Amino acid sequence: MSTAATNGASVFGAVHLGYIVIETNRFTDWQRFGTDAIGMHHDALSRDLMRFRLDDQECRFLLRRGPAEDVVATGWHIDDHTAFEQIEARIRAHGVPLTAGTDEEAKLRGVERLLRFPGPKGITQEIYTTPVTSAEPLRMLASGFVTGDSGMGHIALTSTKPTQIRSYFNTVFDARLTDYIDETISGVKLKIRFLRVNERHHSVAIATTRGLPIDPIRTRVQHLNIQAANLDDVAQSYQRVHELGFDMALSVGQHTNDRELSYYARTPSGFEWEVGWNPIVVDETTWEPTTHQGISVWGHLPVGQTIVDKLNQFRLGARSLARSEDTVPALSGAGIADD
Incomplete structure (x- = not known):
């Protein structure tokens, strides 16, 4: 029985x-x-x-x-x-300290x-019950974004301790394993775990290298995701990213899972910042975790990546061997059997 269930x-x-x-x-x-x-x-x-x-939040x-x-x-x-x-x-109950946010922090x-x-990887976790909504009309180029019962999107992390991070979110939020993806990028074998806390396919993704445990990403998060209301929003924002000179990491594509x-x-x-459209909604009555081969059915090709970029990523990975990754052991040590 998981820690959360007790x-x-x-x-x-x-x-x-x-x-x-x-x-x-x-x-x-x-x-x-x-x-813009x-x-x-x-x-x-x-x-x-x-x-x-x-x-309106x-x-x-x-x-x-x-x-x-x-x-x-x-949050x-x-x-x-x-x-x-x-x-x-x-x-x-697990002896982990909680701090109440100040009135000013809550207002912000x-x-x-x-x-x-x-939280894992030094990312502070915050919980709240009542969001403040704004009466001010939205001023934005997009027609809208999907939030609601699914939340506002997801975060993706790279980790040398994926089982502990999965256990953390299970202990705190009763997160469920949705599925896995096995992928090989530039000769490096990756396994990605996808966790859900509601109907959204995943709110947290955790990627790890097979074999030697390295973390090739400098930042705490590898990417954030938000869900566009319609396909035109994806296409138009993709074009604006190019026209304004921001770097594109991966071209348009469709995920396998x-x-x-x-x-x-x-x-x-x-x-990285992922703008997506139309992911499946999990049906809890029928869903069974599976493993998919490769992250994409089509597309999601690297844009403008040079051999220097790849070498820098491997250097970051090598340096991670000397770093200690914080997984908040008190909240991530029980209840999960993983491969």
Whole structure:
């Protein structure tokens, strides 16, 4: 029996990816990337703070000035106070510290209150129950984005300890394994695990190298995903990314497992940003995890990658052998058998 199952009823389905906090000093580039390329609504709060919206929720992305050039926190919308308190009790029961966000922090994130606690790879995890909505009409190039019961998209991590990260999200959120992908890129064999916390095919993806455990990605996240409302939004934003001179990581393609049609752009901070359309919705009554060969049915080809880029990635991977990856052992040590 999993650790989560021993701490009350399952919270699966009551958890949704709600917002993401990014730390960057590249505010001008990020504003152009978010509004002019991807097509989101932008709000400038101060010289050191700005937000992007996808829908009526006040904040989906909070950008604060700082040197990390990375995601530093993920916010999870919990449906009700019962599930919220259940998650809080689980974390306390494992001896992991929780901190209440200040009123100012909650206001910046567009929520009424929040709790934060340590997460894998140094990404702070935050939970909240009540998002603040805005009456201000959306000003954005995109026609809309899919959020709602599925949450706002997903995050993808690379890890040398994928079983522990999977166990972490199982313990905290009762995450379920959706499926696996086996892929070989530039001679490196990868296994990717996809975890869901609601009807969305996955809210967290975890990629690891087979054999020698290396992490070739500098940033805490490999990519973020948001779901466009229609196919035209994907095509038009893809064109804007090119025209504005932002780097494209992978061309348009379709994934093998969730069938999402998407492309990957490179953000001003270096991690990738996936804009996708029409992924499948998991039917809990019939779904069985399977393993897919290769990440794409078609497309998703590297754009502009040179041999120097590949060598730099291998250098980063070699350096990761000397780094210790934080998995929050108290929340990630039990309940999962993995291959």
